[in-house]
Amino acid sequence: MTLSIEWPCVALADAPLAHRTTLKVGGRAEWLLEPDNPDQLREAWLMAKEQGLDIRILGMGANLIIDDGTLPGVVISTQRVRRTFRPLEPGQTIQPDELSEEEAAKLLDIEAPAIAADDPRLIVWAGASLPGLVRAGNELGWSGLEGLIGVPGTLGGAIAMNAGGRWGDIWDVVDMVRVLRADGEFEDIARADGNPGYRNGGLGDSIVVGAVLRLELDNKLQVAERSKQYLLEKRAVQPVTESSAGCVFKNPGGAKAGNPNSKKISAGQLIDELGLKSLKRGPAQVSELHGNFIVNRGGATGSDVFGLIDDLKRAVQDMRGIDLEVEVKRWR
Numbered sequence: 001m002t003l004s005i006e007w008p009c010v011a012l013a014d015a016p017l018a019h020r021t022t023l024k025v026g027g028r029a030e031w032l033l034e035p036d037n038p039d040q041l042r043e044a045w046l047m048a049k050e051q052g053l054d055i056r057i058l059g060m061g062a063n064l065i066i067d068d069g070t071l072p073g074v075v076i077s078t079q080r081v082r083r084t085f086r087p088l089e090p091g092q093t094i095q096p097d098e099l100s101e102e103e104a105a106k107l108l109d110i111e112a113p114a115i116a117a118d119d120p121r122l123i124v125w126a127g128a129s130l131p132g133l134v135r136a137g138n139e140l141g142w143s144g145l146e147g148l149i150g151v152p153g154t155l156g157g158a159i160a161m162n163a164g165g166r167w168g169d170i171w172d173v174v175d176m177v178r179v180l181r182a183d184g185e186f187e188d189i190a191r192a193d194g195n196p197g198y199r200n201g202g203l204g205d206s207i208v209v210g211a212v213l214r215l216e217l218d219n220k221l222q223v224a225e226r227s228k229q230y231l232l233e234k235r236a237v238q239p240v241t242e243s244s245a246g247c248v249f250k251n252p253g254g255a256k257a258g259n260p261n262s263k264k265i266s267a268g269q270l271i272d273e274l275g276l277k278s279l280k281r282g283p284a285q286v287s288e289l290h291g292n293f294i295v296n297r298g299g300a301t302g303s304d305v306f307g308l309i310d311d312l313k314r315a316v317q318d319m320r321g322i323d324l325e326v327e328v329k330r331w332r
């Protein structure tokens with residue numbers, strides 16, 4: 001039963017979640033909380049903790065599969081915690097919709113006042129969109145984020161997952177991350193003290209509330225040109241315009257079956273080679289473009305997608321003896 005609670009932020013009871021994910025499947029949340037800023041996020045988190053409720057953090061839902069039915073407890077969405085600041089020069093006017101430099105500095109420990117305009121740092125809250133940050137890099141002529149073009153998500157989700165690919169990972173440009181720890185305190189983690197790995201930001205249960213990104217001053221045209229090129233390459237191999245949750249499985253490692261000298265095989269190649277791209281459960285289908293993506297052709301349910309993942313795992317195990325590990329996050 002949903003309790004009546006005075007939340008310190010926008011709160012929706014029995015909230016539908018499917019449209020808050022890129023795969024567009026899943027049921028409802030007992031509570032969906034939408035704080036506006038890092039302090040409100042902390043207050044909401046503390047209150048949920050006090051009530052003894054399960055807490056889950058939702059970014060853009062771009063790497064997430066949610067099951068049907070109702071998730072007990074709270075889902076805290078970071079999508080309103082989305083501001084991005086540039087350190088200001090002395091005397092520079094503050095945009096009316098921005099916090100003062102002292103306020104921004106207080107929130108993320110940037111020295112105030114003032115850092116030179118050619119300082120290519122961005123102070124970003126967790127819910128800022130990754131595609132928006134890539135665009136900002138392009139507009140400023142600062143390089144470092146263009147390799148993340150075509151990766152949907154929020155900054156917080158990207159840092160938590162260490163999102164990236166062949167042109168680099170988000171942690172390559174992280175100077176400092178501010179997290180909300182499991183004891184309810186904020187902590188600033190410098191890049192040198194972070195421990196990111198393959199698709200894992202190494203932050204455990206901590207919640208990313210913001211970060212300072214350090215990009216490189218570059219030539220605007222060249223940054224834009226690289227972004228364009230990377231996007232073209234990505235579009236050729238990934239179903240970026242369809243509803244999906246990104247890669248479903250981790251790459252298994254090891255050599256191609258029967259040839260120990262061959263290169264490591266990716267999960268997508270394996271699924272392709274085994275002829276499993278035709279697998280589907282209702283409108284949930286393996287993408288024809290990339291074997292490691294499941295796409296929702298319209299109206300798929302959580303159980304269709306979870307069932308299809310099980311079918312793929314079983315088939316790969318039976319045919320090649322490989323136990324594929326699921327990379328995408330699953331809420332059930």
Ligand SMILES: Cc1cc2nc3c(=O)[nH]c(=O)nc-3n(C[C@H](O)[C@H](O)[C@H](O)COP(=O)(O)OP(=O)(O)OC[C@H]3O[C@@H](n4cnc5c(N)ncnc54)[C@H](O)[C@@H]3O)c2cc1C
Nearest residue numbers: 059060061062063152153154156157158160163164208246
């Ligand atoms: C078409 C497509 C292409 C993609 N291509 C790539 C790619 O090339 N490379 C790549 O790495 N990924 C890729 N992805 C996956 C996805 O874009 C990334 O994993 C992205 O970082 C997810 O961010 P999000 O905000 O949507 O996180 P969500 O999906 O909302 O959450 C993912 C996980 O992170 C946690 N989380 C979210 N926000 C926070 C936070 N603030 N603090 C702590 N934990 C948090 C959630 O609880 C959950 O466990 C792709 C996805 C799609 C749909």
